[in-house]
Amino acid sequence: MRKLITLLLITVLIVSCVNNSEKETFINDLLSQMTLDEKIGQMNQYNGFWDATGPMPEGEYQKARYRDLKNGLVGSMLNVTGVDNVRALQKIAVEETRLGIPLIFAFDVIHGYETISPIPLAESASWDLEAIEKSARVAAIEASAAGLNWTFAPMVDISRDARWGRVMEGAGEDPFLGSLIAKARVKGFQGDDLSAFNTIAACAKHFASYGFAEAGRDYNTADTNEYTLFNTILPPFKAAVDAGVSTFMNSFNTVDEIPATGSTFLQRDILKGEWGFNGFVVSDWGSIGEMIPHGYARDGAHAAEIAANAGSDMDMESSLYVRKLNELVTSGKVDISIVDDAVSRILGVKYDLGLFDDPYKYCNKEREKEIIGSKENQEAVLDIARKSIVLLKNENQLLPLKKNNQTIAVIGQLANDKNSSIGNWRGRGIANSAISVLEGLKSYEGNKLIYKKGVDVYYGDTNFFTRLDINYSDRSGFNQARLAAKSSDVVIMVLGEEGFQTGEGRSRTNLLLPGLQQELLEEVYKVNKNVVLVLVNGRPLNISWADENIPAIVEAWQLGSQAGNAIAQVLYGDYNPSGKLTMSFPRNVGQVPIYYNYKNTGRPSKSQKTVTASAYSDVENSPLYPFGYGLSYTSFDYSDLKISSDSMNVNQSIIVSVTVANSGKYKGKEVVQLYTRDLYGSLTRPLKELKGFKMVELEPGESKTVNFTIDNSLLKYYTVNKKWESESGDFNVYIGGDSNVEIFKKFKLID
Numbered sequence: 248m249r250k251l252i253t254l255l256l257i258t259v260l261i262v263s264c265v266n267n268s269e270k271e272t273f274i275n276d277l278l279s280q281m282t283l284d285e286k287i288g289q290m291n292q293y294n295g296f297w298d299a300t301g302p303m304p305e306g307e308y309q310k311a312r313y314r315d316l317k318n319g320l321v322g323s324m325l326n327v328t329g330v331d332n333v334r335a336l337q338k339i340a341v342e343e344t345r346l347g348i349p350l351i352f353a354f355d356v357i358h359g360y361e362t363i364s365p366i367p368l369a370e371s372a373s374w375d376l377e378a379i380e381k382s383a384r385v386a387a388i389e390a391s392a393a394g395l396n397w398t399f400a401p402m403v404d405i406s407r408d409a410r411w412g413r414v415m416e417g418a419g420e421d422p423f424l425g426s427l428i429a430k431a432r433v434k435g436f437q438g439d440d441l442s443a444f445n446t447i448a449a450c451a452k453h454f455a456s457y458g459f460a461e462a463g464r465d466y467n468t469a470d471t472n473e474y475t476l477f478n479t480i481l482p483p484f485k486a487a488v489d490a491g492v493s494t495f496m497n498s499f500n501t502v503d504e505i506p507a508t509g510s511t512f513l514q515r516d517i518l519k520g521e522w523g524f525n526g527f528v529v530s531d532w533g534s535i536g537e538m539i540p541h542g543y544a545r546d547g548a549h550a551a552e553i554a555a556n557a558g559s560d561m562d563m564e565s566s567l568y569v570r571k572l573n574e575l576v577t578s579g580k581v582d583i584s585i586v587d588d589a590v591s592r593i594l595g596v597k598y599d600l601g602l603f604d605d606p607y608k609y610c611n612k613e614r615e616k617e618i619i620g621s622k623e624n625q626e627a628v629l630d631i632a633r634k635s636i637v638l639l640k641n642e643n644q645l646l647p648l649k650k651n652n653q654t655i656a657v658i659g660q661l662a663n664d665k666n667s668s669i670g671n672w673r674g675r676g677i678a679n680s681a682i683s684v685l686e687g688l689k690s691y692e693g694n695k696l697i698y699k700k701g702v703d704v705y706y707g708d709t710n711f712f713t714r715l716d717i718n719y720s721d722r723s724g725f726n727q728a729r730l731a732a733k734s735s736d737v738v739i740m741v742l743g744e745e746g747f748q749t750g751e752g753r754s755r756t757n758l759l760l761p762g763l764q765q766e767l768l769e770e771v772y773k774v775n776k777n778v779v780l781v782l783v784n785g786r787p788l789n790i791s792w793a794d795e796n797i798p799a800i801v802e803a804w805q806l807g808s809q810a811g812n813a814i815a816q817v818l819y820g821d822y823n824p825s826g827k828l829t830m831s832f833p834r835n836v837g838q839v840p841i842y843y844n845y846k847n848t849g850r851p852s853k854s855q856k857t858v859t860a861s862a863y864s865d866v867e868n869s870p871l872y873p874f875g876y877g878l879s880y881t882s883f884d885y886s887d888l889k890i891s892s893d894s895m896n897v898n899q900s901i902i903v904s905v906t907v908a909n910s911g912k913y914k915g916k917e918v919v920q921l922y923t924r925d926l927y928g929s930l931t932r933p934l935k936e937l938k939g940f941k942m943v944e945l946e947p948g949e950s951k952t953v954n955f956t957i958d959n960s961l962l963k964y965y966t967v968n969k970k971w972e973s974e975s976g977d978f979n980v981y982i983g984g985d986s987n988v989e990i991f992k993k994f995k996l997i998d
Contacts, residue, residue: 273603274594278587280346283573286590288320289348290561291569292529295327299335319344320569322593323397323529323561325353328675333394334610341606349606351597356398356436356447357416357672358382360389362624362808363681365635366670366749366785367402367432369804371418372826372877373634374918374940376431382631383435385624386674387447392618393675394609396600397448399496401432403483404453407840409830410463412753415785415805416672417458419829420842420874422479423937426486433490441493442601444608451487453498453531455480455513460500463839464754469500474930476502477965485522493526493596497559499534506541508534509550514558527560527592536565547571555581560589625809632806632813637826638878642798645777647820647880648737651693655739656731657685658701658771659764661783662741666709668810670785671750680808684741684781687811691819697735701728701771702763709747718762725770733774739818740768741781746805749785758789758836765792772796781814787832794871802826820880825916825942827877827985831870838866843874843986844933875920875937875985881911881947885983890992897973900958901994905982907953909945916944917984921955924979924991929967935986955982962996 278286296312297304304313315321316339327336333352340350358364364382373379383401390398402416405425418428429451438446456469456476471480484495495518498507507513508530518524535554536547544550551567552575562568575581601608618624638646648655661667661684668681685698702725703718732738742764747753759765769792772778779799782788793800801824803814816822831841852862862868884907891902907919921939925932938961943951957980962973975998979991 270595270598273598274591277346277348277594278591281590283576283583283586285319285346286586287568287572288315288318289322289590289593290572290586291315291321291566292323292325292353292561292563293321294325294564295332299327299332315569316340317343319346319348321350322348323351323353325563327352328354328393328395330394330610330612330615334607337606337610348594349597349602351397351448351600351602352395352609353397353399354390354395354674355400355672356386356390356395356674357400357402358670359386359628359676359807360393360674361619361676362389362621362628363669363673363676364628365632365804365806366415367417368415368419368785368830369635369806370631371424371428371829372637372802372804373631374424374827374942375631375634376427378631378634379428380431380435381627383432384438385627387436387438388445389619389624390674391445391447391609392611392615394615395447396602396609397450397494398436399450399452400436401429401449401487402452403429403487404458405480405483406458407842408460408463409758409787409833409839410755410836411458411460412465412749412755412786413458413751414830415670415749418483420831421829421844421937422482424829424940425483429483429486430490433487433492437491437493441599444611448493448596448600449487450494450496450529451484451492452496453507454484454495454518454528455498455507456502457498457500465752466499469502471502474965481517488518488522488524493599495524495526495528496531497528497534499531499537501541506534506538506543508559509538509543509553509557511557519558525592526596527589528558529561530554530559530563530565532563533565535559535562535567548575551575552580555585555589560592628807629809629812632809633816633822635804635806635826636813636817636824637802637828638824638880639800639802639872640794640798641878641880645737645779645799646801646818648818649694650691650819653694653737654735655688655694655696655737656735656775657688657696657698657739657741658728658732658767659741660700660702660704661743661745662739663698663700664745667744667746667783668805669807670746670805671711671753673746676808682809682811684783684811684814687813687815688739688818690812690815697731699728699731700724702767704762704764705745709745711747715745715748722763722766725767728767728771729774732771735775736777738771738775738778739781740771740778741783742768743782743784743788744786746785756836758787758833758839760788760790768793768797779818781818783810787830789833789835791834791871802828820913823880823913823915824877825879825918827875827918828872829874831874832872834866834871837863838870841870844936846931847934873986875918876987877918877985879911879913879915879917881909881913881915883915883917883945883984884908884910885990888982888990888992890980890994893993894995894997896997897959900956902954902956903980903982903992904952904954906950907943907945908950909947912947914944914946916942918942919953920983920985920988922981922986922988923957923961924981925962925964925974926977926979928964928974928976935981937986953982
């Protein structure tokens with residue numbers, strides 16, 4: 248058997264080497280045939296600039312781009328979707344240009360193509376890596392059926408600031424969990440074989456520090472030190488590289504006062520150097536040209552020079568490479584080897600996708616019709632939607648709802664909204680196509696429902712490019728809402744954010760419920776205390792008043808196509824919620840940024856009343872709801888925390904175990920979380936760091952022992968020596984249901 252396994256491994260290695268050799272030979276041969284302009288063309292990406300199946304483009308701008316396409320000066324196009332459109336443009340690239348190099352077609356497939364999954368922040372709350380991978384797989388299957396072969400996802404930015412609207416695209420505040428989710432999503436998009444017709448190239452973004460924008464203001468300066476960069480920001484990007492991600496996208500912000508697009512340190516030293524990344528880097532939209540208003544580049548030619556030399560391989564939409572790079576190479580400001588390296592990387596991804604074997608492999612009309620929006624895909628996104636819901640509060644077991652003989656008032660514009668739940672960055676999700684909360688509730692026929700809007704959150708149509716007109720004055724629907732609530736047994740209030748109130752460019756300084764929703768909530772509560780607050784939102788909100796007064800609170804996020812069904816099934820108890828928060832919820836916006844893995848400081852706060860400690864005078868330091876928090880309709884008890892040894896060296900490991908018991912009345916799932924604390928080091932260390940988690944499902948009265956292994960790899964961090972290593976010393980280890988767990992065991996790492 249050993250001989251057979253060895254023989255198989257040798258065979259795999261030989262095949263791999265042959266394949267790599269064939270790929271390298273093919274690319275080098277093609278590169279040798281290319282003119283300088285054709286090489287630069289591969290580094291140029293244009294947005295779809297005309298109806299590919301319609302008449303020839305009009306206007307000089309469109310005509311110039313069309314000429315570039317026909318002359319082989321375009322390597323990729325974005326925002327061109329649908330088999331007919333993709334085929335038409337690919338035909339020009341393959342059949343009308345001198346070398347016939349196929350295009351790669353890109354699109355922001357962030358949480359679904361047409362069948363929409365929950366926003367990524369919601370999905371992360373499931374802590375279910377298999378479900379997250381499957382969600383990305385569904386997105387890839389649909390996108391590839393529409394002719395696409397490249398997505399600008401996953402976004403793996405760590406962020407601690409709910410004011411930043413793009414938190415909806417990421418996995419929250421923790422680098423350990425964020426790294427695992429990055430791997431899952433890359434695998435979901437790319438599958439096991441990138442050359443398969445139903446996989447697409449993934450793109451890890453935004454490299455780097457974009458999630459640390461000052462004041463949560465999008466595109467703003469990001470001021471981080473080297474150790475925060477390596478210990479907190481970079482791990483999910485490294486995980487994406489380890490998972491085989493095909494491409495990276497750089498970010499709009501500065502890192503060490505240099506725009507990321509022009510950062511040699513990030514793109515050449517770390518990504519392509521230390522990490523050995525073999526794919527290519529694409530700029531974010533126009534970010535090469537944006538180095539001019541940054542005050543870093545003096546003009547377009549200078550910006551192109553900086554970006555190319557720094558390692559930004561493909562120019563998204565600024566047109567600076569295709570217009571300036573030839574002269575820069577000719578004058579010696581950019582070495583031809585820089586261009587050759589970039590083009591080789593781009594051609595390599597096209598080779599991996601199988602586009603040189605069949606440029607039209609993604610252009611199958613029958614598959615497009617059969618796959619997109621299929622029942623199977625809808626069932627998959629319903630599954631992840633249910634798993635993403637977090638139960639924040641449930642006093643007196645108000646939930647789950649009784650299924651018969653109740654009168655239920657359903658209040659809130661968002662309850663009858665079929666659009667907001669699709670969220671931002673919705674791919675080709677069809678407006679108003681989601682199952683609304685009201686529709687989901689109506690599928691349960693045993694109760695009487697009374698729906699009242701109560702108040703408009705927003706007015707008019709919504710889209711990516713407009714600011715919403717929020718209602719701050721019209722209370723005309725308040726009285727009907729009060730009357731409905733007064734005559735009902737239970738009130739379900741669906742409040743939160745319209746789908747385009749989070750996402751790119753949607754920074755907020757106020758994290759309260761938008762408009763008059765908070766006032767409506769308080770008015771309804773005055774006439775009926777049995778209120779279930781269902782939050783439909785894309786970021787953590789300040790719901791301190793609700794936490795103090797409302798008996799049941801459900802964080803339902805923006806859950807995608809099947810939102811209403813998922814929410815109804817949870818409210819009625821057909822699915823027991825198991826989600827856990829991946830971003831801390833603040834008590835008010837003044838606490839932001841707030842996160843669990845903070846540093847202790849030299850004067851840690853023990854009491855709000857202590858003046859000379861690191862504390863607020865008007866509110867507790869702690870979040871309203873911490874990272875890792877989430878309730879169930881049942882209850883879980885933790886006991887008998889054990890550790891196999893109180894010491895270990897770098898070559899050893901220890902086992903930590905705890906008994907988890909279902910002490911409630913319902914079958915349920917619990918995310919059991921492992922945290923460590925390094926008590927001292929060459930750098931100050933966080934109070935807690937997530938180092939593992941396991942999902943257990945228990946029947947009422949059932950208990951299980953959950954084991955975790957701690958080895959040296961979990962104790963490493965980027966130290967003062969500027970390398971990843973562990974340091975001998977004392978550690979605490981905690982196991983519990985959220986990051987507030989206090990019971991721990993001690994162990995020592997010895998030399």
